[in-house]
């Protein structure tokens with residue numbers, strides 16, 4: 001039973017714990033989602049700010065460069081040597097200010113491309129080459145001029161220069177607003193990725209995509225969509241490549257569309273997506289100043305690893321075991337042990353004993369039940385004992401009454417039989433005899449017939465009284481039946497027997513005289529010997545009585561063992 005109760009308690013606790021666990025998981029997932037969304041939004045703004053901060057100065061300088069009158073004049077008449085000299089001087093002064101210490105200037109008029117880097121490698125030969133409208137590598141230039149976009153960021157390897165850079169391209173326009181060239185600077189892509197994107201924050205991935213969703217800055221260079229500007233739609237490495245599920249791709253592209261439509265800085269969208277089999281929270285922001293989107297992916301499992309739940313589980317299991325142990329101790333002491341002792345007590349009572357073992361009585365229903373049971377058994381024991389005593393008394397009384405003659409109060413025939421048997425055995429043991437007197441009222445029938453039965457009864461009662469008065473207290477007087485009385489005298493010898501027999505016979509005669517109804521009695525006596533049977537003794541006494549009757553009544557006749565055998569009556 002204990003095992004079953006403990007098992008049931010464990011199961012109930014597990015069920016309750018599981019329910020709590022699921023509730024906790026649902027609640028914590030909700031909290032984590034809200035928290036994650038806020039973190040994602042903060043992270044997106046932070047990452048955007050970092051990117052813009054590092055680019056703003058460069059973009060400002062590039063724009064300043066694009067509006068330089070010296071360069072604009074040069075772009076209009078690129079072949080004028082004096083203008084070229086002052087233009088190169090102007091370019092070099094910008095080179096010193098750009099963070100990368102590099103610049104480029106590309107002119108529409110003649111396709112000349114000027115460039116110098118931080119090592120001042122091309123001093124005096126800043127004109128690097130002429131752009132070719134037919135060369136795919138130079139397509140970016142003609143595309144930007146065609147599109148007429150004033151500002152553009154472009155990640156592109158320059159095969160001529162052998163560098164991969166994040167290019168800041170700014171359109172030069174003449175006084176009529178006509179594009180005359182593109183100037184700008186480049187930032188080393190690796191340094192930039194390391195500073196802005198690959199920042200080593202575990203569980204946080206930052207990437208930037210352009211206006212069309214093409215990946216521009218990402219820690220894995222294989223995903224970067226180099227020279228996006230010249231690629232047709234469909235061939236670009238767009239952001240949806242990162243996601244496993246088609247619905248996630250749709251979700252992200254939907255966010256980009258939404259933010260693009262709003263066209264406001266500081267707006268953030270977020271949602272759950274799956275990347276490399278991990279559920280991540282994506283935060284997306286639009287950066288209108290550069291026309292890019294910033295996407296931050298938060299791996300919640302990395303940020304909030306499941307391992308933080310281990311202490312919780314450990315606490316749960318320790319609590320479970322402690323609770324079961326406590327439960328066991330309480331059940332054992334408060335329920336099972338008291339029930340076991342109570343069961344033993346019930347078995348004892350069932351087997352007829354009222355001596356109870358000490359019962360455990362805890363302060364609960366079982367304790368009260370044990371207490372009531374104890375009181376009940378106590379009462380039951382007392383009642384049973386009283387009942388037994390009463391029955392014993394009644395039985396004794398009945399036994400006594402069964403041996404008493406109701407009319408005279410002397411022993412009846414059964415009582416005399418028992419007394420006789422005792423005397424026979426005693427005689428056997430001690431080797432001494434005992435006396436038996438058999439008395440019969442003479443002509444008693446006549447008293448009955450003439451005076452009535454009641455008087456007859458009175459006479460019998462008087463005879464009984466005289467009989468008792470004539471013998472010793474330890475002799476046994478009895479009424480054999482009708483008007484016949486038997487007295488057993490013990491111990492006795494022949495002289496005593498003779499004396500008492502005569503005394504009785506005379507007493508009846510003399511005492512009855514005084515009552516006005518004189519009666520006489522015939523008495524036969526026999527001195528029983530060790531070895532005599534009850535039958536022999538009674539027949540001997542009876543034959544003596546018969547002899548007394550035969551000789552004329554109102555006399556005593558004593559039979560001795562030497563007499564001839566007496567024939568049956």
Ligand SMILES: Nc1nc2c(ncn2[C@@H]2O[C@H](COP(=O)(O)OP(=O)(O)OP(=O)(O)O)[C@@H](O)[C@H]2O)c(=O)[nH]1
Pocket residue numbers: 407440441442443444445446448452453454455456457460481482483549
């Ligand atoms: N009143 C009364 N009479 C009884 C009782 N028991 C027996 N008797 C009567 O006692 C009488 C006994 O008579 P018997 O012993 O036959 O003869 P008897 O008249 O005594 O004559 P003997 O014995 O020969 O002297 C019978 O009439 C019985 O009905 C009793 O309890 N009360």
